[in-house]
Every structure is written in C-alpha cells, then in structure tokens.
Amino acid sequence: MNEIQFESVRKAKVRLKYLLGELVLGNWYPELLVLTPRRFEQEGWPLAPEVLAEMLGDENDGAFCRKVPAENFEPGLGKYGSFLSYVPYRDVLYYVSVSGSFTEYLNKFSTKSRQNLTRSVRRFAERQQGLPSWEVYVDYETISEFYSEALRISKQTYQTKLLHAGLADSEAFLEHMKNLARNGQARGYLLRDSGRAIAFAWCRQQGDRLIYDTVGYLPEFSNLSAGTVLLYHIIEDVFSSGNYKEIDFGPGEAQYKSMFSTHRKEFVDLYLLRDTVRHRILVSAHYYLLLISGAIGRLLERYGVKKYLKAWIRRLKS
Incomplete structure (x- = not known):
C-alpha cells in the first residue's frame, strides 16, 4: 500500500x-x-x-x-x-518513551514535582497498612475479574455519565478484552484502598506501544490523587516489564498527559x-x-x- x-x-x-x-x-x-x-x-x-x-x-x-x-x-x-x-x-499526542530506567525517567520531573509525586504515592501506600495498593491483570483467566471491578468504577465517573466515554458495558467488549489477554496484549490495572478498587486503567498493546486507553476513579477519592498514584505504578510497571518502547496517552490535552509524558x-x-x-x-x-x-x-x-x-x-x- x-x-x-x-x-x-x-x-x-x-x-x-x-x-x-x-x-x-x-x-x-x-x-x-x-x-x-x-x-x-x-x-x-x-x-x-x-x-x-x-x-x-x-x-x-x-x-x-x-x-x-x-x-x-x-x-x-x-x-x-x-x-x-x-x-x-x-x-x-503525548507519550512516554520507555528507555533507560524508571529512576532516570523520574529525573525528568522538576525536584518539586518529583517530591510531590513520590509523596502522594508513599502516603497512599502507608494508608494501606501493608495491603497491596495496586494490581495488574494480564491473563485470560483473570481479565473478567478486572472488567467487573473496573466497570463498577466507570459507571460512577463523569466520563460515563456525561460524555458516554467510559468503559463499554457489553459482552462483546468483554470478549474483546479476553481475546487481547489470550494473545498477551491486555493489561488492566486497579488501585485499591483498604481492599476496595477505587481507580482503574484499561491498557492494550499495539506493536511495541502500550495504549493508555480507558481510565477512571471514584469521585470521592479525588483527594487521594487516585488517578495520579495509579499512573505512577503503571509507568513503573511498564519500565520494569521491558516489553514496550512507548506508553501512548492517546489524543487530546490533559494536565496529567503533559506532566507524565516525555514527548508531544x-x-x-x-x-x-x-x-x-x-x-x-x-x-x-x-x-x-x-x-x-x-x-x-x-x-x-x-x-x-x-x-x-x-x-x-x-x-x-x-
């Protein structure tokens, strides 16, 4: 072509x-x-x-x-x-170039921004009193569990209620997620507070890129910077996996995109x-x-x- x-x-x-x-x-x-x-x-x-x-x-x-x-x-x-x-x-389009180490990536932030970011992550982890604060779902056998919890969160976000842009609520979409998981192309992330899922991110692989596709968090947890904390862990996870060259935030302006990206x-x-x-x-x-x-x-x-x-x-x- x-x-x-x-x-x-x-x-x-x-x-x-x-x-x-x-x-x-x-x-x-x-x-x-x-x-x-x-x-x-x-x-x-x-x-x-x-x-x-x-x-x-x-x-x-x-x-x-x-x-x-x-x-x-x-x-x-x-x-x-x-x-x-x-x-x-x-x-x-904002994206993260996954090269070098996660520590080197964090050094792109100003000293103040890096301190604020790591403080938010540390405080959220301390709040969990030893319980896991986040999970990643990649397997065919577990992606349905992720979908169920993520959909519950998505239905309460303004993206779904106002923009109709939340996680799709259909058997067809769940089958799509399962097919991606079967092929090793799915990554679903949940952030938990005292065991309760409060934020999610649905990501999928395209070639050597990870697409940061659909995200959301429960509005009552905005004071905990739930979305920011989860994105920190997602980027950390991608750097450690060694499977991707880019994290693609998708089209559009957003404060978190300009903050976390390395390229525009x-x-x-x-x-x-x-x-x-x-x-x-x-x-x-x-x-x-x-x-x-x-x-x-x-x-x-x-x-x-x-x-x-x-x-x-x-x-x-x-």
Whole structure:
C-alpha cells in the first residue's frame, strides 16, 4: 500500500459527536475505511486520493486517515482529489518513551514535582497498612475479574455519565478484552484502598506501544490523587516489564498527559468523504458547532464561570 506501514486497516462506523461544550447533541456514524499508520513520520501519508478511491468499496462513505502530519492540512472543509476533506481540529499526542530506567525517567520531573509525586504515592501506600495498593491483570483467566471491578468504577465517573466515554458495558467488549489477554496484549490495572478498587486503567498493546486507553476513579477519592498514584505504578510497571518502547496517552490535552509524558506531537485526523450534498451539510454542521462551542467556552473561561457550569452539568447527569 504505497510502502506505508499500517497499524490497522479496517472498515467501521466512525462516530462523529455533535458537541456543545460537554453536552452531546447528536451523533453521526459514517461508514469509513479507517487507516492507522504505525508512525507519524512516514513519507507519502496520507495516500494519494486516487489510491484511496481504489481501496474503497461501494458501501463506504469515504476514508478516515489517522495521525496525519498537522502541517499538511488546516482545520475545516476542503478538497483532496475527488474527496471532500474535513479536519475538525488539530490534535496532540503525548507519550512516554520507555528507555533507560524508571529512576532516570523520574529525573525528568522538576525536584518539586518529583517530591510531590513520590509523596502522594508513599502516603497512599502507608494508608494501606501493608495491603497491596495496586494490581495488574494480564491473563485470560483473570481479565473478567478486572472488567467487573473496573466497570463498577466507570459507571460512577463523569466520563460515563456525561460524555458516554467510559468503559463499554457489553459482552462483546468483554470478549474483546479476553481475546487481547489470550494473545498477551491486555493489561488492566486497579488501585485499591483498604481492599476496595477505587481507580482503574484499561491498557492494550499495539506493536511495541502500550495504549493508555480507558481510565477512571471514584469521585470521592479525588483527594487521594487516585488517578495520579495509579499512573505512577503503571509507568513503573511498564519500565520494569521491558516489553514496550512507548506508553501512548492517546489524543487530546490533559494536565496529567503533559506532566507524565516525555514527548508531544501534533497531528490531525482526516476525514475524506464522497463529495455529496448530504456529507457537506453534515460535516459543515459539525465544524461550525465546534467553532460555536469553542467561542462560548472561551467566553465562559474569561469570566471565570466555566468550571462552575461544568460542575453543575455533571451534577445534573449524576
């Protein structure tokens, strides 16, 4: 395929969420050929439009090209050969390069940040009075136990209640986890307080990367820095395993990502749709709603009410 090395090539219904702030107003699921390259830097990515057109079946609405270099496409609507191109926004990927020792990795933090981090981890461990504070699940036989406890936590997080972005609650997803575990590609982490699971992280292997996929913690334990403590142990575990070259935090900005990562890359996810009136209307509505939502968010931020409004919306959803 034009000498591009792919992580995956698959057909899927790709969800486009119509968001106003954190409120989901609607969804669209175009049938797309999803192409994910192994690396950002491959020359010739994305593929030429005529090559992509040959790869599409008649039933597909277009192609979805992941991890396209940000300098090649501006946000908004345009043309790419015969395709309608759509870039909702520039995105960023944070990741940890797993090289050297965990101690060397910790040295990337400032002295103050490192002391605060290790203090939080130590205090949480002391609170357990000798009980294990965290566990990792990798085996086919135990992944169901992880899923059960992680799902209980996930259902109580705002990611599930407000954004519908928590751990999937379905037998099909559990089977997916089991298949990954059977192939040695699953890592599920739980943080425990007095034996009770209070935070989870579902991670999966892609090549030499560990994807930090779905996470959550019980809101009442935020004062214990539960998510931060668990992530510390996850990174420590990955360094000691010797099985990975990167920990991929996935797209998007977040304070914990910038804090724990060693690298940052900008990219875009490129939608290439058959140029029809319907597609133009749907992607235009999606893009302009993004612009309106962003403008409202900046206005609320300027007057210092954004965080209070988000808290109020989360309470309504709880």
